[in-house]
Amino acid sequence: xxGYLYHLYQAFKEEILFLPSRLIALVGIIALVLLPLFxxxxxxxxxxxxxxxxxxxxxxxxxxxxxxxQLNLGHALxxxxxxxxxxxxxxxxxxxxxxxxxxxxxMAVVTGMLVGIPALRLRGQYLSLATLAFPLILTGIIYxxxxxxxxxLGVSGLSRLSNSRLADYYIxxxxxLGLGFLMWKITDSKIGLIFHAIREDxxxxxxAGINTTKYKLLAFAFSGFFAGISGGxxxxxxxxxxxxxxxxxxxFQPIIWTAFGGIATIYGAIIGVYLLYPFMEVLRIVPEYxxxxxxxxxxxxxxxxxxxxxxxxxERIQKECPRCKRHNAxxxxxxxxxxxxxxxxxxxxxSFKLEVKTSE
Amino acid sequence: MKQKKGLVWIxxxxxxxxxAAGCGSSGEEPTAKEEVIRVAVAGPMAFVQGEHxxxxxxxxxxxxxxxxxxxxxxxxxxxxxxxxxxxxLMSVSxxxxxxERAITEQKADFITGTxxxxxxxxxxxxxxxxxxxxxxxxxxxxGLADKVEEDYERYKYWFRISPINGNLLAQTSLxxxxxxxxxxxxxxxxxxxxxxxxxxxxQAGDALAAAAQQVVPSFGMEVVGLWRPSxxxxxxxxxxxxxxxxxxxIIYTYFSAASGVPYAKQWGELQIPAVSVGINVEAQAQGFxxxxxxxxxYEYTLNTYGPVEITDxxxxxxxxxxxxxxxxxxxxxxxTYDSLYILKEAIERAGTxxxxxxxxxxxxxxxxxxxxxFVFDEKHDVTWGPGYVTAVGTQWQDGKxxxxxxxxxxxxxxxxxxxxxxxxxxxxxxx
Numbered sequence: 158x159x160g161y162l163y164h165l166y167q168a169f170k171e172e173i174l175f176l177p178s179r180l181i182a183l184v185g186i187i188a189l190v191l192l193p194l195f196x197x198x199x200x201x202x203x204x205x206x207x208x209x210x211x212x213x214x215x216x217x218x219x220x221x222x223x224x225x226x227q228l229n230l231g232h233a234l235x236x237x238x239x240x241x242x243x244x245x246x247x248x249x250x251x252x253x254x255x256x257x258x259x260x261x262x263x264m265a266v267v268t269g270m271l272v273g274i275p276a277l278r279l280r281g282q283y284l285s286l287a288t289l290a291f292p293l294i295l296t297g298i299i300y301x302x303x304x305x306x307x308x309x310l311g312v313s314g315l316s317r318l319s320n321s322r323l324a325d326y327y328i329x330x331x332x333x334l335g336l337g338f339l340m341w342k343i344t345d346s347k348i349g350l351i352f353h354a355i356r357e358d359x360x361x362x363x364x365a366g367i368n369t370t371k372y373k374l375l376a377f378a379f380s381g382f383f384a385g386i387s388g389g390x391x392x393x394x395x396x397x398x399x400x401x402x403x404x405x406x407x408x409f410q411p412i413i414w415t416a417f418g419g420i421a422t423i424y425g426a427i428i429g430v431y432l433l434y435p436f437m438e439v440l441r442i443v444p445e446y447x448x449x450x451x452x453x454x455x456x457x458x459x460x461x462x463x464x465x466x467x468x469x470x471x472e473r474i475q476k477e478c479p480r481c482k483r484h485n486a487x488x489x490x491x492x493x494x495x496x497x498x499x500x501x502x503x504x505x506x507x508s509f510k511l512e513v514k515t516s517e
Numbered sequence: 518m519k520q521k522k523g524l525v526w527i528x529x530x531x532x533x534x535x536x537a538a539g540c541g542s543s544g545e546e547p548t549a550k551e552e553v554i555r556v557a558v559a560g561p562m563a564f565v566q567g568e569h570x571x572x573x574x575x576x577x578x579x580x581x582x583x584x585x586x587x588x589x590x591x592x593x594x595x596x597x598x599x600x601x602x603x604x605x606l607m608s609v610s611x612x613x614x615x616x617e618r619a620i621t622e623q624k625a626d627f628i629t630g631t632x633x634x635x636x637x638x639x640x641x642x643x644x645x646x647x648x649x650x651x652x653x654x655x656x657x658x659x660g661l662a663d664k665v666e667e668d669y670e671r672y673k674y675w676f677r678i679s680p681i682n683g684n685l686l687a688q689t690s691l692x693x694x695x696x697x698x699x700x701x702x703x704x705x706x707x708x709x710x711x712x713x714x715x716x717x718x719x720q721a722g723d724a725l726a727a728a729a730q731q732v733v734p735s736f737g738m739e740v741v742g743l744w745r746p747s748x749x750x751x752x753x754x755x756x757x758x759x760x761x762x763x764x765x766x767i768i769y770t771y772f773s774a775a776s777g778v779p780y781a782k783q784w785g786e787l788q789i790p791a792v793s794v795g796i797n798v799e800a801q802a803q804g805f806x807x808x809x810x811x812x813x814x815y816e817y818t819l820n821t822y823g824p825v826e827i828t829d830x831x832x833x834x835x836x837x838x839x840x841x842x843x844x845x846x847x848x849x850x851x852x853t854y855d856s857l858y859i860l861k862e863a864i865e866r867a868g869t870x871x872x873x874x875x876x877x878x879x880x881x882x883x884x885x886x887x888x889x890x891f892v893f894d895e896k897h898d899v900t901w902g903p904g905y906v907t908a909v910g911t912q913w914q915d916g917k918x919x920x921x922x923x924x925x926x927x928x929x930x931x932x933x934x935x936x937x938x939x940x941x942x943x944x945x946x947x948x
Binding site: 198199200203204207300303308309310311313314391395396397399400401404406407438441444445447448450453454457458461 | 635
């Protein structure tokens with residue numbers, strides 16, 4: 158037993174404590190978990206509950222668009238489909254959120270498949286434009302059947318997610334961290350490798366004999382599932398599902414948050430949301446300039462950190478070993494794994510001397 | 518170096534933002550010494566509806582505070598308004614968190630405002646969670662009131678001040694239609710006026726389309742066609758020429774969005790030989806004449822206000838509002854304005870700031886507001902009818918908005934009402 162714990166501790170030391178970025182992530186996670194100890198204000202809890210829901214949404218977008226490179230401009234489709242499905246199941250059949258949310262997510266997966274199959278015949282900008290259209294189509298369908306869908310006014314009077322604001326908070330934070338970790342693991346797996354490769358050079362992947370369409374559909378399915386979970390959670394936290402869940406604004410928000418936090422990283426999307434969403438709430442003290450300041454900050458950050466916040470920070474606090482590619486803390490001089498010097502060689506000085514021998 | 522400079526810019530902007538907040542946050546902190554009643558005015562403050570919410574509330578709060586405030590027991594309280602930008606036209610979750618913040622952080626005791634139904638539903642739930650009285654001054658969805666009936670104990674804190682609900686708006690616009698048909702029968706000898714229905718493609722238009730097609734024949738009129746233009750249409754010449762070809766005498770409209778402007782402008786330009794009547798929200802605004810390049814004359818729309826004395830509160834409010842803000846008040850401004858007066862009366866009758874006691878007194882409200890004799894029905898909605906709130910019919914004549922209805926309807930004529938005028942080209946066409 159103690160041996161096992163010891164190994165666990167060693168692994169913890171190696172993988173997490175060792176790298177400053179993971180240490181920061183750990184501190185962040187602990188802060189989220191312990192937040193209610195410092196503030197039980199229902200408003201603060203609500204803000205972070207919604208932030209957690211949007212974190213799942215943003216991470217799911219990053220999985221599809223950041224990793225697989227299929228720029229999805231209509232991500233709200235998955236969000237809205239799941240929100241409406243959960244809402245209608247809850248309202249008309251009285252199912253509890255524990256059932257409606259997974260069912261909503263499954264509906265979003267099905268939608269992802271239905272949308273993906275025709276859309277994947279397109280490439281690049283054309284795919285993006287097609288994805289932009291889908292939430293609009295669904296909104297139109299919703300308006301055509303107002304008796305069933307509530308039309309422009311949406312579906313209201315849904316059950317709560319749980320009995321208390323605190324429980325809501327922990328459920329959503331837990332899901333955000335858990336599902337975020339799961340998504341990150343997906344990108345770190347063999348499937349993730351193929352996703353990455355498809356983004357970089359799809360033709361090469363196909364030349365290697367891999368059915369890229371199947372993997373792209375898989376990406377739509379994963380992305381749709383996780384976005385669907387966030388849609389279902391949203392419906393039950395807000396107790397309402399309306400056409401605003403399919404709004405173009407709702408499609409663009411995850412893109413903005415992810416671009417800010419770090420595209421193609423998963424954790425970047427989550428960090429982006431947890432930083433920006435509460436920041437938007439803090440900005441309510443200057444309500445006239447709120448949107449403007451938000452936009453300006455984003456533009457400035459993208460100017461100096463084009464890859465997003467997380468990669469920029471990581472670049473500064475960690476060094477990649479030139480030989481074995483393992484990340485090391487910036488304080489280290491030699492790589493922990495292979496011992497190579499992490500110092501960048503400087504021309505001149507003591508590293509080497511250039512002597513010119515003249516013939517005698 | 519570029520990165521350092523960028524970081525400095527970000528830090529500067531954040532610093533400026535918080536400094537501006539520090540200067541501008543007077544009135545946000547709860548003042549301990551003074552006895553205040555905090556009312557959150559919730560609306561999309563970057564848009565005209567929110568601006569009107571604020572302007573109406575500000576006027577009422579100032580008037581009431583200057584007159585001595587609100588008497589609670591033997592203490593005198595003043596209104597303290599909290600401006601809450603819900604951003605509801607862009608994001609419903611933003612609206613809900615904004616109101617929640619107003620209640621928990623800014624300590625609002627009462628809420629008034631909102632315009633978008635989806636946001637009103639979300640805010641309604643937030644307000645009911647905290648058991649705070651929420652007075653709607655914009656959303657007309659009847660479902661909001663239905664909730665009071667379905668779950669009274671939870672939703673009893675909800676009240677609607679303006680407008681009359683969607684069904685009643687439709688009903689009243691049909692009265693305007695009948696009024697106009699009477700004029701056509703008497704002045705132009707058209708026994709069975711032909712009616713063209715033009716309802717924008719929106720949910721409210723759907724309901725109205727179904728109702729109108731059933732009801733209009735029973736008024737002795739004939740429906741000659743139904744047109745559903747897009748709410749964002751900028752050119753309705755196709756619809757208008759088709760209407761002309763159909764031989765319609767009346768165009769019965771429902772426009773709540775921007776397409777109301779090009780419709781009226783082109784109707785006037787093409788001089789379609791049919792009168793236009795119904796609901797055209799754009800035609801309620803001061804800028805309508807300019808927006809239609811002066812062609813909007815004779816457009817006839819249902820409205821909340823006109824330059825008439827609905828009650829002795831109406832004209833002082835109407836004229837003072839125009840003087841202070843330079844534009845006609847809308848039902849958003851009137852809604853928040855009236856809500857503060859109605860709340861004041863209820864608090865004073867209750868003698869306490871306890872929400873439940875105030876709810877009981879609110880239900881007993883029977884007073885003159887700016888839109889008529891104000892009484893809540895069992896669903897806490899606006900009571901409509903002769904002797905209560907009726908809404909008015911306003912027509913543009915000679916570039917000015919005047920009130921032409923009710924003009925003897927059920928014996929009611931508000932002082933200042935003038936006769937409805939037929940467009941001269943319509944008179945020409947059917948002489």
